[in-house]
Amino acid sequence: MASTREVLEAIDHGVNRLNSARASFANAGRLAEELARSLSRLDADVQAAQTRALARELSGIAVSIDRAINDVTATRSGAAAFRRT
Numbered sequence: 001m002a003s004t005r006e007v008l009e010a011i012d013h014g015v016n017r018l019n020s021a022r023a024s025f026a027n028a029g030r031l032a033e034e035l036a037r038s039l040s041r042l043d044a045d046v047q048a049a050q051t052r053a054l055a056r057e058l059s060g061i062a063v064s065i066d067r068a069i070n071d072v073t074a075t076r077s078g079a080a081a082f083r084r085t
Contacts, residue, residue: 002010
């Protein structure tokens with residue numbers, strides 16, 4: 001049969017392990033919160049990069065449309081001048 005001292009030591013050992021586990025879970029919780037914040041920032045950064053890329057692409061399309069309009073206008077002007085000759 002275990003002595004009172006052995007029982008108390010076993011209880012102390014169990015409490016120490018529980019305290020260690022609690023600290024580990026608290027730390028894991030903080031790390032999970034930090035990860036969630038980091039992922040949120042990363043998601044915002046990715047969305048911003050995608051938006052900038054889309055803006056560049058749309059700007060390029062607008063330039064292409066502008067060039068096409070200028071080409072059509074020049075062709076029309078050339079055709080009108082040709083008809084007058």
